[in-house]
Structure formats: structure tokens, C-alpha cells
Amino acid sequence: MNTDEFLSQYAEGQRDFSGSDLSKADLGQVDLKQVTLWRANLSKANLTGTNLSRADLLGANLSDANLSGATLCGANLSDANLSGAVLQGANLHGTIYNQETQFPKNFSPTKAEALKIAPHTLLAGANLSGLDLDKAHLSGANLNRADLWKTSLKEAYLNEANLRKASLIGADLRGADLRKADLKHSNLLGADLSSANLLEIDFEGALYDETTRFPQDFEPTEAQMYLIAPAVSLREASLSGADLSGADLSGADLRGAKLSQANLFGIDFSKANLSEASLSKASLWEAELSGADLREADLTEADLWLSVLRGADLSRANLSKANLFGADLSSTNLEATSFEGALYDVSTQFPEGFNQAKCGAYLIAPGVSLPGINLSGADLRGADLRGADLSKANLFGTNLNSTNLEAASLQEAVYDVSTQFPEGFDPIEHGAYLISPGASLQGVNLSGADLSQAYLSKVNLFGTDLRFANLEAAYFEEALYDVSTQFPEGFDPIEHNAYLIAPSVSLPEVNLSGADLRGADLSKADLSKADLSKANLWGSNLSEANLEGANLEGASLVGTNLTDTNLNQANLNGANLRGADLAGAILNGSNLSEIDLEEANLSGALMPDGTVHP
Known part of the structure; x- marks a missing residue:
């Protein structure tokens, strides 16, 4: 096949070119993402700047090929021959390879952030979604929290592998060897484990649904797994950090369930019983909660952006520091509900006559006055804060990406390295202070600032004014201060391991x-x-x-x-x-x-x- 034929067929939508002979082909600067070149001959080919992200290059011959500046993110290089290839400036982040892959002399795939598919390898948190890993040798591998969404693992060797909290949604595990594997709290919604070897597996807290396929005679409830379906009973279930995005749990019994930090984007909880459930820091974007029972539920710092709570019962629930942008709380029972530090915008709907400002919630809108507000960890992406007064605000870990901060005042506000600002926005030019280990805050006025849980290790505090500052759980290890430094009354810096x-x-x-x-x-x-x-x-x-x-x-x-x-x-x-x-x-x-x-x-x-x- 010549180059023109190949490019023409690719443009027409063909993606499988397994076994093709493209040696010496000029394919530079071409977009070939997700192409299949299984065992193809690409020796001495020009692939400079070519996009080969998620390409299947299993067993391909890339010897002496020029891949400088090429993108190989998520590509499969298992069994591939890259001896003599030029990889200068190539992006191999998330590229997979195995013990048979041949790289150029002195090239380090580890430094290039490629992922090795081999027994006992470390792949914790790796994105392996959608890849073909049939018959892969991953026995004893650490795949904790790995993303294996719709990954093909047919007849793969996963015995004694660590798959705790791994996402295996829609994964094909037919015939896989999973003996003694750890699948605690993994997500197996829609996964196919028929004919898999499940001997001595730990499935405690793993998730499955009515489409998950198991070997004949396997009983998931006996393995302490959780069925995710409408009207199920998951009372006091331990689902913290679980990915349940898009799941249908309408009418389910989730009384006292632990769902803190869970991904509940788009979930259907309509008419579900979530009384006394823990949902702190859970992501409930666009969640359907109409008619749900949330009495005494813990929703502190939960993200309820655009969620629907019409007719829900939130009496005595805790929504302190929750994000309520665009949420529909009309006709909701809010008797004795805590809203301290919760955020809402002009599109948030409250019950008629409800005074959210008196409950300690903050309106996020143009021109608001919020001096000294604690917005640590808040997600304010896309918010409109033009002309807002955020002086002395705590912005630790706040996401202000794409936020409109035109003419906003950040004088003496504090932020850390995890705070995200809009592109081109310089917080220092706007009078804010970076709080990070080793920073100099010499002579800075932080009187009354909220520095709770601030990391002030080795910070220079000579002459700093910290009177009336909130220093609860602040870390002062090896911070420096002098006789002109002013601390809150009763605060002893030496007890906090600071040095005079x-x-x-x-x-x-x-x-x-x-x-x-x-x-x-x-x-x-x-x-x-x-x-x-x-x-x-x-x-x-x-x-x-x-x-x-x-x-x-x-x-x-x-x-x-x-x-x-x-x-x-x-x-x-x-x-x-x-x-x-x-x-x-x-x-x-x-x-x-x-x-x-x-x-x-x-x-x-x-x-x-x-x-x-x-």
C-alpha cells in the first residue's frame, strides 16, 4: 500500500491497517489517532509530529523510523520494534509497552511516562481505558484506582493483582485469570466476567448492575458486592469515593450510606431515602434528587451544581460550604438546614420566602462584598465575580479557572499552589499573597486572615501581622519569626515548632x-x-x-x-x-x-x- 492510498482510506473512515507495508512512508504531521497498525511495517517511515494517540501499534516494526515530536499518548507499543527510531520530543505519556518492546539505545520509557504491561508492575491510577489488553501478563500488578473503562482483558493474567477501586465499567474480562485478585470497592457495572477464574477473589464493596455478567453459579451478594439498581437496599453501604456517575438509584434505600467524595454526576436519586447519609465533598453535578429524603444528611462541601432537589426533605441536613450554583431547591423542606458558608448564584432557586443570606450562605455574583470569606476548595469555574470584594479571602485550592475577575479586589487575599486562576491573571499584581513552604511574608499584613490549615513550613514571618488571624490547624514547622512578628492572643509559635x-x-x-x-x-x-x-x-x-x-x-x-x-x-x-x-x-x-x-x-x-x- 502506498502513502496516498493509506491516507485516502483513513480519510474515508477506515482505521484498521493491520499488517500494512508502509516502510519509508512520509506520514509526517498527519493526524492518525486511534489507527490500528497491528504488526504493520513502518521501518524508516517519517512520522515527525504525527498524532498517533491511542493507536494500536502492537508488534509494529518502527525500526529507524523518525518519530520526533510525535504524539503517542495511550498508544499500544506492546511487542513493537523501535530500535534505531528517533524519539526526540515525542510524547509517550500513558503509552503502553511490554517486556518484548524494543526501544532505541539509552531511551528510558519510564522517564517518558510510558506504562509497562508486565507482572508486578506499578499502574496505580493509570488510564488504560478502551485499550486491547487481551492475554496481557499483569499478575501481581498494582492497578489500584486504574481506569479500565471498556478495556478488553480477555484471557488476561490478573491473578493476585491489586484492582482496588479500579474502574472496570464495561470491561471485557471473559476467560481472565483473577485468582486471589483484590477487587475491593471496584466498579464492575456492565463488565463481562463470564468464564473468568474468580477463585479466592476479594469482592467486598465492589459495584455491579443487572448487566454485569458473572460465571454460572457465582452469587455476587454472597461476595458482599453492591447491586446498583432502582429501589435496591444499600442501607449503611460503604461507597465513599465510588464512581456512580449516571447510575439509577431512584427509590433506593441508602439510609446512613457513606458516599463522601463519591462521583455522583448525573445520578438519579429521585425519591431515594438518603436520611443520615454522608455525602460530604461528593460531586452531585446535575443530580436528580427530587422527592429524596435527605433528613440529617451530611452534604458539607458537596457540589450540587445544577442539581434538582424539588420536593426533597432536607430538614436538619448540613449543607455548609456546599456549592448550590443553579440548583433547584424550590418546594424543598429546609427546616433547620445548615447553610453556613454555602455558595449560590442568581440562578439558584429557593423555596418562596426563604432568606438564604440570613442562613449564612454567600451569593456569588458581580459586585458582591465578601471580605475575609473562606472559599478554600470551592469550585468557582465560570463564575462572574466582576467588581467583587474578595479582600483577605482564603483561596486555598479554589478553582477560579475561567472565572470573570475583572476589577475584583483580592487585596491581602491568600492562595496556595493548588489555587487555579484564569489564564493570564496574576494574583500578586492584584495584592494577593502566595502561602507556600519557604515563601517570604516579611512585613505582610495578614491581620484577620483565615489561614486555617495553611502550610507555613519554613515561611519567613519577620514583622508579619497575624493578629486576629484564624490559625486553626495551620502548620508552622520551621517557620521563622522575629520580635516584631505579631500573633493572635494566646498563640505560642514555639509550641508550633517555629523558630524565633x-x-x-x-x-x-x-x-x-x-x-x-x-x-x-x-x-x-x-x-x-x-x-x-x-x-x-x-x-x-x-x-x-x-x-x-x-x-x-x-x-x-x-x-x-x-x-x-x-x-x-x-x-x-x-x-x-x-x-x-x-x-x-x-x-x-x-x-x-x-x-x-x-x-x-x-x-x-x-x-x-x-x-x-x-
Whole structure:
């Protein structure tokens, strides 16, 4: 087959070109996603920049082919020959291969994030959906939480494999060897396990439905599995983190069920009994809950975006910090329901006469005033917050992707590395502060800020104002503060393992590696055997300090005051002492070779050789 014929047939919708001879073919920059080239000959072919995502290249000959810049995400390279191939810039994220796959010399498929299909391999959380893994050797493999949606695993070797919480929806497991495999809490909706070897399998909490096929005489209820169907009894069932998106559980008995952090997108819970059920942090996007019994249910931080709750009973339920954007709560019983910190928008429908603002819920809309609001973990994608006042807001882990923040005030708001902002939006330019390990918050005003559960490890808090701040469960391990730092009344930073940086402090063997100590006053401090490697001590005062045996490797000591400082046996390798004042310092036992001492003052210092510098 020549190149033109191949491309013409592909354009017409043909995808199976198994066994084709395309050696030396020019297929550069072509979109060939999901093509089947099973055992095809592509030796010396030009595939630069070609899209081969999810292509079936099992047993294909790709020797000496040029795959630079090609996309092979999710492709099957099992048994393929890529010896001599050019893979510079190629994307192999999620590509699968096996022990028979031949790669170019010195190429590391692991570094390229390809996935090895082999016994005892680590594939936890891997996306293997829709792949052909028939007869694959995966005995003892770790497939915990792996996505195997509609994956073909016919006659696969999965004995003793870890398939806990794996998604096997619609998977074909006919004839598979699953002896002693762990399928606890796995999802087997629509899966075919007929003729599979299920000897000594742990199925506790696994999900199945009326379309799941088992070997003859296998009884799933005896294996402690959960049937997902209308009107079933799942009272007090343990379904935390389960993927039940799109499932029909209308009229089901789920009293006291554990569904926290479950994916319940589009689920039908109409007229279901969910009283006292735990649904905290569950995703209930577009869920049908009309007429459901949710009395005393825990829906804290649940995402109820566009969900329908008409006529539901939510009396005494907890919806604190829940997302109610577009939710329909009309004619719902909200007697004694908790809405503290819940979010709603102009499209949310409440029962007539219900005052949501008095219940502690927050309206998310243009121009709202929400200073100091805790929006940690909230999903605000696409929300309209033009001109809103979010000063001092807690935005830890908040998803603001595609949110309209035009003219919004984020002055003194706090965020972390997991916060997502709209493309091109710079929170620092808008006055917000990044809270992350090692960050500098020197002189920052965080008075009254909500820093609950903040990770402030090794943060510089010199002169920071934390009065009236909420520091509940905040982590201060190795944070630095000085006498001008202001904490809330009754808060003891030392009890939280923070370090006071001040004259005469005793910090022997302290770990201050990489710390920002610019301009700090540590005169007469005891820092013997302290780890100050790569610390920034530019312009600091360490006069008369005890640094005996301290590790100062790679530290910046530019312009530092080290007069009469004890540096006996200190490690100064690679330290920068340019312009430092070392008058009268004790340097015996220290190696000063390869150290930058330009413009440093060494008058009266005791040198490593025992002499006194003139």
C-alpha cells in the first residue's frame, strides 16, 4: 500500500491497517489517532509530529523510523520494534509497552511516562481505558484506582493483582485469570466476567448492575458486592469515593450510606431515602434528587451544581460550604438546614420566602462584598465575580479557572499552589499573597486572615501581622519569626515548632537549610552544628555567634557581620563571603579554599593554620 492510498482510506473512515507495508512512508504531521497498525511495517517511515494517540501499534516494526515530536499518548507499543527510531520530543505519556518492546539505545520509557504491561508492575491510577489488553501478563500488578473503562482483558493474567477501586465499567474480562485478585470497592457495572477464574477473589464493596455478567453459579451478594439498581437496599453501604456517575438509584434505600467524595454526576436519586447519609465533598453535578429524603444528611462541601432537589426533605441536613450554583431547591423542606458558608448564584432557586443570606450562605455574583470569606476548595469555574470584594479571602485550592475577575479586589487575599486562576491573571499584581513552604511574608499584613490549615513550613514571618488571624490547624514547622512578628492572643509559635530569630537565641543543631535570613539579627546566638546550607544570610548580623561545626555550604554571607564569630570546624565549602566582616572570627578547622572572600575583612581572625590575620 502506498502513502496516498493509506491516507485516502483513513480519510474515508477506515482505521484498521493491520499488517500494512508502509516502510519509508512520509506520514509526517498527519493526524492518525486511534489507527490500528497491528504488526504493520513502518521501518524508516517519517512520522515527525504525527498524532498517533491511542493507536494500536502492537508488534509494529518502527525500526529507524523518525518519530520526533510525535504524539503517542495511550498508544499500544506492546511487542513493537523501535530500535534505531528517533524519539526526540515525542510524547509517550500513558503509552503502553511490554517486556518484548524494543526501544532505541539509552531511551528510558519510564522517564517518558510510558506504562509497562508486565507482572508486578506499578499502574496505580493509570488510564488504560478502551485499550486491547487481551492475554496481557499483569499478575501481581498494582492497578489500584486504574481506569479500565471498556478495556478488553480477555484471557488476561490478573491473578493476585491489586484492582482496588479500579474502574472496570464495561470491561471485557471473559476467560481472565483473577485468582486471589483484590477487587475491593471496584466498579464492575456492565463488565463481562463470564468464564473468568474468580477463585479466592476479594469482592467486598465492589459495584455491579443487572448487566454485569458473572460465571454460572457465582452469587455476587454472597461476595458482599453492591447491586446498583432502582429501589435496591444499600442501607449503611460503604461507597465513599465510588464512581456512580449516571447510575439509577431512584427509590433506593441508602439510609446512613457513606458516599463522601463519591462521583455522583448525573445520578438519579429521585425519591431515594438518603436520611443520615454522608455525602460530604461528593460531586452531585446535575443530580436528580427530587422527592429524596435527605433528613440529617451530611452534604458539607458537596457540589450540587445544577442539581434538582424539588420536593426533597432536607430538614436538619448540613449543607455548609456546599456549592448550590443553579440548583433547584424550590418546594424543598429546609427546616433547620445548615447553610453556613454555602455558595449560590442568581440562578439558584429557593423555596418562596426563604432568606438564604440570613442562613449564612454567600451569593456569588458581580459586585458582591465578601471580605475575609473562606472559599478554600470551592469550585468557582465560570463564575462572574466582576467588581467583587474578595479582600483577605482564603483561596486555598479554589478553582477560579475561567472565572470573570475583572476589577475584583483580592487585596491581602491568600492562595496556595493548588489555587487555579484564569489564564493570564496574576494574583500578586492584584495584592494577593502566595502561602507556600519557604515563601517570604516579611512585613505582610495578614491581620484577620483565615489561614486555617495553611502550610507555613519554613515561611519567613519577620514583622508579619497575624493578629486576629484564624490559625486553626495551620502548620508552622520551621517557620521563622522575629520580635516584631505579631500573633493572635494566646498563640505560642514555639509550641508550633517555629523558630524565633533574634539576638542570643539558642538554636543548636537547628535546620535552617535554604532559609531566607537576609538582614536577620542573630548576634550572640548559639547556632552550633546548625544546618545553614544554601541559606541566604546577606547583610545579617552574626557577630559573636557560636557557629562551631555549623554547615554553611553554599550559603550566601555577602556583607554579613561575623566579627568575633566562632566558626571553628564550620563547613564553608562554596559559601560566598564577599564583603563580609570576619574581624576577630575563629576560623581554625575551616577550609577557606575556593571561597569568595573578595573585600572581606579578616583582621585579627584566627585562620585555619593557627595564625592570626594581620
